[in-house]
Amino acid sequence: MIRVLFVCLGNICRSPMAEAVFRNMVLEAGLNQEIEVDSAGTGDWHQGQPPHKGTLEILSRYEICADKLIARQVEANDLSHFQYVIVMDDSNMEDLLTFGQVHPNTYVGKLCDFLENSTYENVPDPYYTGDFDETYELVTASCKGLLEFIRKRCKTNEKNNICNEEYREI
Numbered sequence: 001m002i003r004v005l006f007v008c009l010g011n012i013c014r015s016p017m018a019e020a021v022f023r024n025m026v027l028e029a030g031l032n033q034e035i036e037v038d039s040a041g042t043g044d045w046h047q048g049q050p051p052h053k054g055t056l057e058i059l060s061r062y063e064i065c066a067d068k069l070i071a072r073q074v075e076a077n078d079l080s081h082f083q084y085v086i087v088m089d090d091s092n093m094e095d096l097l098t099f100g101q102v103h104p105n106t107y108v109g110k111l112c113d114f115l116e117n118s119t120y121e122n123v124p125d126p127y128y129t130g131d132f133d134e135t136y137e138l139v140t141a142s143c144k145g146l147l148e149f150i151r152k153r154c155k156t157n158e159k160n161n162i163c164n165e166e167y168r169e170i
Contacts, residue, residue, distance in 0.1 A: 002150060003036045005082040006111070007092050011041030011071040013127045014088045014135060016051040017059065018111060021136075022143045024064045029147065039069070040078060042095035046071040054132040062136070076100035086111050086146065089122035107153075112138065114145030 004022065008015035019039035026035045049071045050056065059066045074096060079085065080103035087093045087110055102108055112120045115138070123142070126135045 001036050002034060002084070002154070003038070003082040004084040004086065004146075004150070005074075005078055006037075006039040006086050006088070007042060007074060007096055008039075008088040008123075009041055009092060009095075009125065010043050010046045010127065011039055011073070012046045012049060012052045013055050013132075014123050014125060014139065015039035015041065016066070016069045016071070017055045017132075017136060018086070018088070018123075018139045018143060020059050020064050020066050020069060021139050022146065025143055025147050035150070038082070040072050040074040042074055042092055042099075044073045047073055052127060054126055054130070058132045058136045074099050079103060079106060082106060084109075084146075084150065088125070111142040111146070114142045114149055116145065 006015040006018040006022070016039050019037050023032075023037040026032050026037060051059075051066060051069050051071070056066055076099050079100050083106060085096065085102070085106055085108045087096055087108070089110065093108070093110065096108070110121070111123055112118060120138060123135060123138050124131065126132045129135075
């Protein structure tokens with residue numbers, strides 16, 4: 001099982017949106033038995049809460065399932081359990097590294113790294129900007145790039161433990 005964790009600040013806007021969008025893409029690609037998706041926040045303010053109303057509204061508008069999305073904080077074992085830890089911005093990256101040692105085979109990167117020809121380096125936080133549409137568009141485009149990246153990486157890196165210690169073409 002390939003495990004992907006999306007991380008933002010409070011785990012109520014960007015990372016649960018990315019979790020839901022990516023999980024939907026994985027399901028549509030028929031890879032839900034191959035790829036597990038989760039999200040977490042670096043802060044603990046919203047633990048146990050559902051996503052922000054704006055996140056739920058936009059996911060509903062695009063008919064993307066938001067069931068069972070509950071905020072949680074990153075845990076140290078996440079950094080070894082997940083093969084891909086994808087943060088929303090530079091601040092999340094800095095904060096993430098305070099939770100413990102990242103496993104050598106864990107890929108850590110920013111979601112906007114998977115956008116081609118973009119001026120965005122970070123996914124803006126709609127909790128502060130109020131622009132859930134912009135965030136959704138960036139998350140969706142970036143998640144497409146991430147899925148393609150994972151598929152190519154699994155196909156070409158069979159000896160790197162990228163695909164859970166075995167080669168699988170997904």
